[in-house]
Amino acid sequence: MKIKIIxxxxxxxxxxxxxxxxxxxLGYWITESKKEPAKVASxxxxxxxxxxxxxxxxxxxxxxKAFGVPAAVLADAFGxxxxxxxxxxxxxxxxxxxxxxxxxxxxTDAVRLFTxxxxxxxxxxxxxxxxxxxxxxxLEGRALHPATAALVRSRIVGALPAIGTLSAAPSQPASPTAxxxxxxxxxxxxxAAAPVSAAPAATPSAPGSGTAPAATDTHIAxxxxxxxxKGSTTFGDLSTWGLSRAQIxxxxxxxxxxxxxxxxxxxxxxxxxxxxxxxAKLQEMASALPKP
Amino acid sequence: xxxxxxIRWVRRGVQVxxxxxVALISVNHTLAESGKAIxxxxxxSLHSICPFGGVESIWSAITGAPLVKKVHESTFVLLWIALGxxxxxxxxxxxxxxxxxxxxxxxxxxxxxxxxKRYNKFVPPRLDKVLRYLxxxxxxIVVYATSRAGTLVFESWDxxxxxxNFWSPEITLSALAVLALVLVLAxxxxxxxxxxxxxxxxxxxxxxxxxIFGIRRNAPTCINCKACDKACPMNIEVSTAGxxxxxxxxxxxxxxxxxxxxxxxxxxxxAFEKPAAAAAN
Numbered sequence: 056m057k058i059k060i061i062x063x064x065x066x067x068x069x070x071x072x073x074x075x076x077x078x079x080x081l082g083y084w085i086t087e088s089k090k091e092p093a094k095v096a097s098x099x100x101x102x103x104x105x106x107x108x109x110x111x112x113x114x115x116x117x118x119x120k121a122f123g124v125p126a127a128v129l130a131d132a133f134g135x136x137x138x139x140x141x142x143x144x145x146x147x148x149x150x151x152x153x154x155x156x157x158x159x160x161x162x163t164d165a166v167r168l169f170t171x172x173x174x175x176x177x178x179x180x181x182x183x184x185x186x187x188x189x190x191x192x193x194l195e196g197r198a199l200h201p202a203t204a205a206l207v208r209s210r211i212v213g214a215l216p217a218i219g220t221l222s223a224a225p226s227q228p229a230s231p232t233a234x235x236x237x238x239x240x241x242x243x244x245x246x247a248a249a250p251v252s253a254a255p256a257a258t259p260s261a262p263g264s265g266t267a268p269a270a271t272d273t274h275i276a277x278x279x280x281x282x283x284x285k286g287s288t289t290f291g292d293l294s295t296w297g298l299s300r301a302q303i304x305x306x307x308x309x310x311x312x313x314x315x316x317x318x319x320x321x322x323x324x325x326x327x328x329x330x331x332x333x334x335a336k337l338q339e340m341a342s343a344l345p346k347p
Numbered sequence: 348x349x350x351x352x353x354i355r356w357v358r359r360g361v362q363v364x365x366x367x368x369v370a371l372i373s374v375n376h377t378l379a380e381s382g383k384a385i386x387x388x389x390x391x392s393l394h395s396i397c398p399f400g401g402v403e404s405i406w407s408a409i410t411g412a413p414l415v416k417k418v419h420e421s422t423f424v425l426l427w428i429a430l431g432x433x434x435x436x437x438x439x440x441x442x443x444x445x446x447x448x449x450x451x452x453x454x455x456x457x458x459x460x461x462x463x464k465r466y467n468k469f470v471p472p473r474l475d476k477v478l479r480y481l482x483x484x485x486x487x488i489v490v491y492a493t494s495r496a497g498t499l500v501f502e503s504w505d506x507x508x509x510x511x512n513f514w515s516p517e518i519t520l521s522a523l524a525v526l527a528l529v530l531v532l533a534x535x536x537x538x539x540x541x542x543x544x545x546x547x548x549x550x551x552x553x554x555x556x557x558x559i560f561g562i563r564r565n566a567p568t569c570i571n572c573k574a575c576d577k578a579c580p581m582n583i584e585v586s587t588a589g590x591x592x593x594x595x596x597x598x599x600x601x602x603x604x605x606x607x608x609x610x611x612x613x614x615x616x617x618a619f620e621k622p623a624a625a626a627a628n
Contacts, residue, residue, distance in 0.1 A: 056618040058436060058560050060605050063598075063616065064357050067432065067443050068364075074428040078421070085420040086395035110416075305520035328516040336503075336519070 090117035106171040106178055109145060111163045111331055116141030118166065124173045132169055132190035133161070146329065153324045156212045159185025160286030163331060168207065177202045183285035185212035282341040284334045286320045293337065297344045306336040354605050362449040369446045372396055373511035393511050394499065395419045398440070399547040401426030403501065406494035416498050429551065436560040436616060438551035441541060442599035447507045448541050452580065454533040467537045467582060478543045479595060486546035506540060537580040542595065552594035562591035562602060563617040568610050575614050578607030590619055
């Protein structure tokens with residue numbers, strides 16, 4: 056028995072056509088993430104969806120479906136009012152908060168932290184992850200995991216709101232603005248200006264200023280010593296660590312790096328590149344460098 | 348002669364079809380970010396239609412762990428289709444479907460014109476023989492590193508990803524460099540990546556050892572003109588083989604009596620007989 060060229064062409068095309076059609080019919084032809092986060096493998100929360108597995112492509116609707124945190128609450132917490140809450144993606148935070156949060160960064164990891172806090176799970180955020188004051192205010196009254204409550208309080212970007220259960224964390228200093236609640240609602244105007252300033256009497260957050268507690272500065276200093284790439288990392292920092300220009304260029308997808316004083320995050324936003332992707336590549340390179 | 352040339356265009360037609368399809372899906376995925384995509388294709392990314400993702404995620408699949416990031420169930424569907432075809436006739440996907448293989452062939456056509464006598468003979472045979480096993484090392488490293496990292500570590504070096512994402516911010520310089528190197532080498536050596544580095548080709552090549560249909564040379568009618576050897580992009584000596592079980596055969600059928608071989612029914616893709624049956628004949 057032989058197979059000639061034309062029959063082999065037909066068999067090949069048919070195999071793919073019917074194979075894909077059959078898989079579709081069985082519901083197995085899935086080309087996108089189902090947005091089903093991994094489960095916690097062990098411990099107190101074993102079997103529950105793990106907030107650490109929230110990715111930048113997750114929409115607030117996906118987070119609601121997987122974790123039960125209402126999309127409207129997430130949109131309110133992070134100041135998104137320009138589109139339906141369920142359509143906002145975690146990675147959209149990077150753009151919205153770019154350059155407005157000082158040394159801290161409000162991005163996908165902030166969604167993870169907020170989600171974990173909302174559902175009462177512990178979560179260890181990245182060293183420079185911050186939460187908008189409104190997000191922290193919304194967590195008031197929630198049954199936070201003790202470890203998460205302390206963390207949340209140390210990561211506030213902007214004004215410190217009045218909080219009840221969170222203030223139970225004894226080591227955190229109270230802010231003069233702590234008594235000013237932030238009455239932000241999903242209908243609050245102008246998201247571009249909203250994120251940090253949405254809270255009235257907000258203190259502009261800058262590195263080492265505003266209401267970011269001293270604990271945050273410690274986090275940042277530790278991050279720098281550990282060569283952690285974060286929102287405030289400049290191209291100069293990368294060079295100081297020992298990354299070559301070629302390596303940085305590679306991480307930037309072939310783009311020439313910016314000036315030494317320019318923040319990598321700002322560069323990425325200006326170039327339309329997803330910072331989290333570049334950050335991951337740079338972090339991988341930095342981690343591979345010999346210890347100082 | 349005219350018929351022979353026409354029949355060769357059948358495979359090229361299939362190659363062009365798959366190349367265009369993959370390019371369309373990849374471009375469309377980029378457009379989806381700005382909401383301008385063709386709706387029925389919008390969800391598919393290059394990773395979701397690459398069967399090698401299934402190999403990279405095989406450890407996750409076996410252990411029941413979450414799939415490697417960016418890999419979806421569709422990659423396993425394509426992997427099973429590819430392996431099914433391999434079981435029947437060898438690495439059909441390499442010879443007929445893979446866009447990177449096709450592109451190397453097309454660049455190689457230029458190489459044949461530039462070096463009509465030396466093309467595909469630049470690498471010394473002894474070195475070539477050793478290098479042919481390099482792709483198994485690549486396969487082992489990629490699968491191990493992917494299972495450890497939980498991400499597609501090969502992406503940063505993958506010329507296939509670079510080919511269909513060179514406009515994307517996700518692309519790395521290393522992947523572009525590998526793609527450029529492969530295309531330059533293709534001017535001297537036919538399908539250099541397939542021969543020496545492709546981990547998915549390595550997986551499929553193993554099936555050549557036990558595929559149901561394989562390249563079979565009918566010695567009594569063979570005139571020993573070596574036209575089959577010259578036509579083989581993978582430098583396999585078909586003229587000295589009864590059955591081609593070489594792990595590098597890509598089932599392109601260029602050596603067969605429908606294409607290069609001038610004698611009818613002498614080199615074919617035929618069902619391999621069991622050893623006992625062959626001995627009886």
